[in-house]
Amino acid sequence: MPNGFSSELLHNLDMDEQNLIKRRMNVLGSSYKLMYHHPVEFVRGDGMYLYDAAGVPYLDCYNNVVSVGHCNARVAEAVARQISTLNTHTRYLHPAILDYAERLLATFPAPLKRVMFACTGSEAVDLALRIAFSHTGADGVIISEFAYHGTTMTASSVSPSLGQSVPLGQHVRTVRAPLAYREEVADVGLRLARDVEEAIDDLERHGIRFAAFLADSIFSSDGLASDPAGFLQPVIEVVHRRGGLYIADEVQPGFCRTGDAFWGFQRHHIVPDIVVMGKPMGNGMPISACVTAPDFLEQFSQCRYFNTFDGNPVSIAAAAAVLSELQERDLLKNCRTVGALLKGKLQALQKKYDCIGDIRGTGLYWSIEFVKDQKTKEPDAALTLAAVNALREAHILVSTFGLYENCMKLRPLLIMEPQHVDQFADSLDCVLERLTVQQHAVY
Amino acid sequence: MPNGFSSELLHNLDMDEQNLIKRRMNVLGSSYKLMYHHPVEFVRGDGMYLYDAAGVPYLDCYNNVVSVGHCNARVAEAVARQISTLNTHTRYLHPAILDYAERLLATFPAPLKRVMFACTGSEAVDLALRIAFSHTGADGVIISEFAYHGTTMTASSVSPSLGQSVPLGQHVRTVRAPLAYREEVADVGLRLARDVEEAIDDLERHGIRFAAFLADSIFSSDGLASDPAGFLQPVIEVVHRRGGLYIADEVQPGFCRTGDAFWGFQRHHIVPDIVVMGKPMGNGMPISACVTAPDFLEQFSQCRYFNTFDGNPVSIAAAAAVLSELQERDLLKNCRTVGALLKGKLQALQKKYDCIGDIRGTGLYWSIEFVKDQKTKEPDAALTLAAVNALREAHILVSTFGLYENCMKLRPLLIMEPQHVDQFADSLDCVLERLTVQQHAVY
Missing domain, CATH: 3.90.1150.10 (Aspartate Aminotransferase, domain 1)
Incomplete structure (x- = not known):
């Protein structure tokens, strides 16, 4: 992590800080990193x-x-009220999850009209890939060169930004993100589409069938590629022509972040096949989701799937409050x-x-x-x-x-x-x- | 799911229930199941x-x-207080996560003295396997015949109870759980150890190196195998002799559930290499963890690892309140x-x-x-x-x-x-x- 604290800097800190950091080193796994030279x-x-x-x-x-907002009052009150009232799971009926699901799905174009909840973006990416693999019967995945999609074994296998120590999947190929600043071509969208097509060819040459292109519409981990809006149109055309699904990782651009639209993919006037969301969904409460079309879930619904905490009333209360804040405060x-x-x-x-x-x-x-x-x-x-x-x-x-x-x-x-x-x-x-x-x- | 609701029974329900269920079918993924003939x-x-x-x-x-307890007041108050005060992540210093980690680790024997947090049991199982694979450089896994360990792609590949539609990993072997009621041998522990050794042989025969035996010490998904306590001793001896790690999935038996000890593995007087916990840890707040020895994390700490919501102050506040309840109320x-x-x-x-x-x-x-x-x-x-x-x-x-x-x-x-x-x-x-x-x- 480039912006990480190194223990070589420990002596620069005051005693209280040094003690806290030493306690961390004594109890937390060594993968835990602090930000800044002065945490x-x-x-x-x-x-x-x-x-x-x-x-x-x-x-x-x-x-x-x-x-x-930090400690948003509406979210805090919703959580405090719900955790004192009821907290169960999705195997019992509960209208609040349906109210929220209906409001959330109203922000999506057809045919994206089914939601499955999880707790983290990693889980939702992992679930999206499971759905894509079961629908296509294939497992070849294409991502951007410095993508980050999560921490589960599968999500990390499509996250090259985690570094050389984390292996990419053998069924994974990368393409350069369309950062116009360092591009030599005039049309970054066409260049990206061409690279995706070549990556599909390479997968097939290795006997791996193409399942999905997985991308964040602003390529945030690669350093941000926002413009020109619309550059993803040639890519989705290639993905569909070659029989794959387009998975939009909206963990970063979703929930109004891009300013142009509620979802990042909408800036490009495309409709993905599966959409993954997380981070700001509950303003810090662990909740994430996959939204997709009913057709893509047909095969996957043969599997038993249950996530103990997914869609629990407390997380849903937080997410509903966030949605109200976004919408009512515009x-x-x-x-x-x-x-x-x-x-x-x-x-x-x-x-x-x-x-x-x-x-x-x-x-x-x-x-x-x-x-x-x-x-x-x-x-x-x-x-x-x-x-x-x-x-x-x-x-x-x-x-x-x-x-x-x-x-x-x-x-x-x-x-x-x-x-x-x-x-x-x-x-x-x-x-x-x-x-x-x-x-x-x-x- | 055997105890699931089937839509063929819809006409038995009153109109309000029917409407709720129809709304569910219109918005939630078709994998969502309700319990009972009458939800x-x-x-x-x-x-x-x-x-x-x-x-x-x-x-x-x-x-x-x-x-x-449902809506436990101490947990509810801790969550309400923290979500109104501060909710961030582990890349900033925060003493509460250290206080909790120290208290949690005090319940473990040496050398299990490092913790990594996640949000769900699935994530923690997935993380435990990543740690085991990176430490051993191998990926062969042995589980029980009807085990359930989670919903990520990797966790589901070691969860045969999910049914035929969810493929086991090619590097996964199963052994029969030691349910004395249907055993023909006198010593279930020796039988299990022998089966584990045969499974390791079979992995190696297929060029797959043995990484880990992953089991819940009461084999809860298989139908519960609790006695005689101690039957896991011959198994852990085989696992270690053959160079693998013993991963204890304590999502079910952990946090006092077995009545004999705080952790299920303690009933067997064994010390696992990695321990996974979840479900009751936050009384419904999404929090889970892996506990292991510093040595086993050495290789894994070369990887960048960060989970946005893991160890966040609100989840930690819930978990700390749960631990206080367990301990102070004995x-x-x-x-x-x-x-x-x-x-x-x-x-x-x-x-x-x-x-x-x-x-x-x-x-x-x-x-x-x-x-x-x-x-x-x-x-x-x-x-x-x-x-x-x-x-x-x-x-x-x-x-x-x-x-x-x-x-x-x-x-x-x-x-x-x-x-x-x-x-x-x-x-x-x-x-x-x-x-x-x-x-x-x-x-």
């Missing part, structure tokens, strides 16, 4: 901010899970308008700083790609990491991502307001001014 | 009881998830003493009814095996199903399980009291009296 510890959250023990507010431009519109302000600020910074190679994104998901200079486009991962850590010291939360680890990831909460955009942009300006002066001093 | 709908829960809309209490002898002792009462009642019923072939279990997990008669031991799945549905009409919740679908599954909440045992036993007596009279009338 953060929060004691409460409220709206756009997390607060440390000294009461210092940190502007949250990173945690897309809590998209309707956070899609807020995301679009505040996102446009943010875009303007980022473009102004790009004009000022030669180290900002590219600004791309949509709604409230943005990538700032740092380079040695705008002409060579040589990635600058060190500067990216320094900027992220400097922003943390300025009490603003963001992180890094992308194939070259040189992109700053911005995913502020959907309740962001113009003054938060100013706070972020001013802080980034200060940070870059300082860091680029230091850089020039080094050269 | 239940509850509006609230309290302690040992669930209540329907008319206020009728149903004695819960089935839902082991809510083991410290529910292990309650489970043992009330379980002994239940055992006595069941044995008395067995003397009265020739259709009860076997009574087995420990603590508050019991299996009543129904047969045509005690001499032939011929399984009677029809009677089992009739009894479960009759108990539902008598407002008592249980279900069926086992290889022959002829076992009644009893998993009452751990807060069960003597009067609940009486209520259950009296109701079962009435039900069996009626059903066996009907049976004889048929013959």
Whole structure:
């Protein structure tokens, strides 16, 4: 993890922090990583901010899970009420899960009219693949080069961004994400469609039948590929012509994040075959889902399937409250308008700083790609990491991502307001001014 | 699912129930199943009881998830408080996860001193297998003949009880569970160990290296194999001698359920290599975990691993409250003493009814095996199903399980009291009296 804490930095921290970290190392599995050179510890959250023990507010431009706000009152009340009333499972009748399912499915075009719940995005991706494999009788999967789709054995086998230690499945092929900034072709959609077709050919050459193309419509793990909206149309045409299913991983772009539409795939005017959602669905309560067409479930419904916690009344209460917040406060519109302000600020910074190679994104998901200079486009991962850590010291939360680890990831909460955009942009300006002066001093 | 509702029975229900079920069929994936010929709908829960809309209490002898009681006040308050205060993730420092991890690990013998959290038992089983595969560099797995370990692609590939439609992994072998009632050998432990060794031989004959034996120490999906405690000792000796890991799936027997010890494996005086837990851990909040030794995580920690919701402060608050309830109310002792009462009642019923072939279990997990008669031991799945549905009409919740679908599954909440045992036993007596009279009338 590029933006991770290393225990070599332990001596820089105060004793309380050192003790907490040592306790972590003594009880948690060694895979657990902390963010930042100076890890953060929060004691409460409220709206756009997390607060440390000294009461210092940190502007949250990173945690897309809590998209309707930290400790959102409507969600908290719904959970508190339900957990004191009833918490069971889907093998008993309960109208709340049906009310929610009907409201959720109303956000989807036909024929996406069936939902299956799970607890995490990983589980939902895993379930989507099980459904796709059972429907097609095939298991070849195509993903993007630096995709992340989850942590189960199967989800991790389609998550190359987890690194060399996690093997891709033998039935998995990757294609380059359509990041226009580093493309040499005019039409990224056609290039991607061609690559997908070649990957299908390669699967078949190895005796593996093509089952599914699995992608996040903004390729968020690859460093963000948002434009031009519509570039996925040639891909879905190839996928369907070759007999596969198109699985849209909406864990990142879903629930209004892109500002253009409730679901990321809608920006491209395509209709996927299976849609996976998670993270912000319950504002932090573990709930996720697969939505698909009844036809694609026919084969899978021969299997016994039950997930103890899936669709439990407490998680459903949280998800229903989130949906109400999104719809009644029109956070899609807020995301679009505040996102446009943010875009303007980022473009102004790009004009000022030669180290900002590219600004791309949509709604409230943005990538700032740092380079040695705008002409060579040589990635600058060190500067990216320094900027992220400097922003943390300025009490603003963001992180890094992308194939070259040189992109700053911005995913502020959907309740962001113009003054938060100013706070972020001013802080980034200060940070870059300082860091680029230091850089020039080094050269 | 043997105890499932079939839509052919729809016309027996009242209009409100029919409408709810039709709405379910219109929005939920067709894999979703309801229990009972007459599905239940509850509006609230309290302690040992669930209540329907008319206020009728149903004695819960089935839902082991809510083991410290429906709508347990301590859990509900902990969740309500935390969700209004802070909900983040494990990449920020948070002392509560460490406090809980230390308390949880204190219940384990050395060297089981590291924990990794997840959200569901399926995820934890999946993670345990990833850890075992990375440590051993092998992927051969041995499970029991009718095991259930979860719903992810990988967990379902080691869950033969899901039926013929869900393929077992090519690297998976099964052994017969040690159900003494149907064994022909004197020492079930030695028989099981011999079968495991043969399965390892068979894996190796097919070029598959042995990675792990994965089992629930009471073989709950197979129909319950509780005695004699200690029968797993010869198995773990074979597993270790052949270079594999022993993964204890404690989702069912863990957290005091067996009455003998906090963890089911402790009844056998063995120390597994990886322990998986889930269901009752958060009394219905989605939280699960893997506990293992630091050594077994060394290889796996090369992988990036992060689960958005795992170990989040709200789930941890629920789990901490559950642990306090178990320990401060000494529910292990309650489970043992009330379980002994239940055992006595069941044995008395067995003397009265020739259709009860076997009574087995420990603590508050019991299996009543129904047969045509005690001499032939011929399984009677029809009677089992009739009894479960009759108990539902008598407002008592249980279900069926086992290889022959002829076992009644009893998993009452751990807060069960003597009067609940009486209520259950009296109701079962009435039900069996009626059903066996009907049976004889048929013959």
